[in-house]
Amino acid sequence: MDITNKELLYKIVCARDKRYDGRFYCGVRTTGIYCRPICPARPKIENIAFYRSAAEAEKLGFRACLRCRPDLAPSSAQWNGTAAVVGRALVMISRGEADQDSLERFAGRLGVSDRHLRRLFEEHLGASPIEVASSKRLHLAKQLLTQSDLPVTEVAFASGYQSIRRFNEAFKQKFRTAPSSLRGLSERIPDEGSNFIQIEIPVIAPFDWEHVFGFLKKHGATGIESFSGERYRRSFSIENAVGAVDVRYEAKKAQLSARISISDLTHLRAVIERVRDMFDTRTNPHAHIGDLGAKDPIASCYRGELGIRIPGAWEPFETAVSIVLGQLVSVEQARLKVAKLVDRFGAKVTTPVFDGCTHLFPSARVLAGADLKDIGMTKVRERAIRELSIQVFEKRIDLSRSADVEKTKAQLLTIPGIGPWTAEMIAMRCLGDANAFPATDLIIKRALEHHRNKKGDWSPWNAYITLALWKKYAAVLSRKNSSSRRSVRSR
DSSP: OOOOOHHHHHHHHHHTOGGGBTTBEEEETTTTEEEOTTOSOOOOGGGEEEESSHHHHHHTTOEEOTTTOGGGOOOOOOOOTTHHHHHHHHHHHHTTTTTTSOHHHHHHHTTSOHHHHHHHHHHHTSSOHHHHHHHHHHHHHHHHHHHOOOOHHHHHHHTTOSOHHHHHHHHHHHHSSOGGGGGGGOOOOOOTTOOOEEEEEEOOSOOOHHHHHHHHHHTOOBBTEEEETTEEEEEEEETTEEEEEEEEEETTTTEEEEEEEESOGGGHHHHHHHHHHHHTTTOOGGGGGGGSOTTOHHHHHHHTTTTOOOOOOSSHHHHHHHHHHTTTSOHHHHHHHHHHHHHHHSEEOSSOSSTTBOEEOOOHHHHHTOOOGGGOOOHHHHHHHHHHHHHHHTTSSOOSTTSOHHHHHHHHHTSTTOOHHHHHHHHHHTSOOTTOOOTTOHHHHHHHHHTTOOOOOOTTOHHHHHHHHHHHHHHHHSSOOSTTOOOOOOO
16 A cells, blocks of 8 residues: 555545555554544544554554554455565464564565565565564453453463563553553453453454355354354364354444353464454455456446455364365265264364364364275265375465465365365465455356356455355356255366
8 A cells, every 4th residue: 555645545534435444544643543544533634644554653652543443453455466475474473373483483484584574564564573463462462451351461371472571561661551451441241250251353344244154054064163043153172272162243333243262362362363264354345346347247246245255264174174075066965074074083072162062173183094985975085185184284285374375276286186176265265365266166157158258357356256156146057946956066
C-alpha cells in the first residue's frame, strides 16, 4: 500500500472505505492514538500521519484506538512476490513459532538472510520482525487480560514471555500502565468454575458463517469434530498439550466467539491462530472488488457472495489426508472412510470435553506404517496416504501456512495418486492459498463451459471464485440433481 499520497488516503478515511481496512493505519498526532481507516473519528488532515502496519504506528509511540480496535483488526494483505516471505513470517510469528529463534535462524527457515528479512519487513510493514513479534505478543496479553480470568502470570506465559519481569516492563512501556490495571476495564462477567478461556475474534462483514459452517459440517471428521446447532466443536492436540474448542459466530458484533480448553497455555496462541485459519477471519472481502472485472459473469458470481470464506484446516495433515480420501468418491463415502481411519488409528481422548469429540486424528508417524486395507480404498490411494504421511513425518514436505505454496504443490504432485485437483485443494485449505484453483473439478469445468469461459484465472482470488461457483452451480451442474446428489470430482 502506497502511504505517500496523503490526500488520497485522507479521502479513504473520510469515506470509511471498507476495502482498505487493514491495509494501512492512521496516527493522530494531537492524541497519540492510531486508528483503522474505518474509524468513526474524523481528525483534520494536518494532524494525521499514515502507516503501513500497526507495529509501525506503535514503534513511533502511538496507542491503539479503543473505538475501532486496530490491534484486533483482520489483515487484508495479499502477500505476493517478495512480500510472500513477509506473509509466511507473520504466520510463524503469530503462532509463536519464532519466539525461541534468533533473527538469523528465523530468516534461515524462510530461506533468506536476516538482513534481507529486515529489509522486507521495513518495506512492507515499516517495522522490524522483532518489533512486530513484540507488538503481537503484547496485544494478545491485553486481549487475555480483558477477556479472560487468567492470572497475570499465566497471561504472560500464554503470550510468549519467559519472564514475568520482562513481561511487566514491556507491557508498561507499550500501554503506559501495569497489566493488573486492565482488569478493571473488562466488561466480561467472570464465569466461576469454568475451565474455558473465551476469546473474541473480529471479522469484516459480510461473513457467511452459514456457508463455511455448512462446508465443515459436510466434510467433518466423525469422532473428532461435532456440530451442535450453530457451534463448531472439536478435540485437538498440539505437541504434548491436549484440549478442545467451541466456536460460534456473533453476527451483531461481527466476531467469532471461541471457548478454548487447553492443558498447556503456552500453546494458546497457536490455538487462536488455528481458529483464524479455519474460518478465514483475516480476509477483507471488500478488497477483492477492484481486482475483478465488472462485466465478467463469473466474477459476478463472487461479487454476490462476498461473505464467502475459505474453509481452512485445523490440522493441515488431517485435512490433507481427508482430501486424498475424498478423491473420486461422494462426500458421504469420504466421511465414512475418514471415520474408519479415526476409529482404527486415532488416539482416544481420556476425558472428552464435548460429546462426539472422543478421538484425535492419527499422526503422520502412525499412518506412515499403518495397514490401511480395512479402510476400503484403492491401492493407489493407500500408497498416496502412506507416502504423504512419510514425507510429513520426516519433514520433507510442509503443509503449514508458513510453507512455500508453489514448492509444496510441486512436491505433492510427485506423490503417485495425488493429482492437480488434490494439490490445489490442499493448497486452498491447508496452505491458505487464496489463488488455488482446482480447474479439473467437475463443477468448475461445467461452470466455465456454461459461461463459455476458457481462461479460468481470476488472480489473486481464484479460491474465492471457486467457492462461489460451487455454491451457485453444485445443484444444477452436478451429474445427479437430487436431494441426495453425489459430489463427483476429477483429479
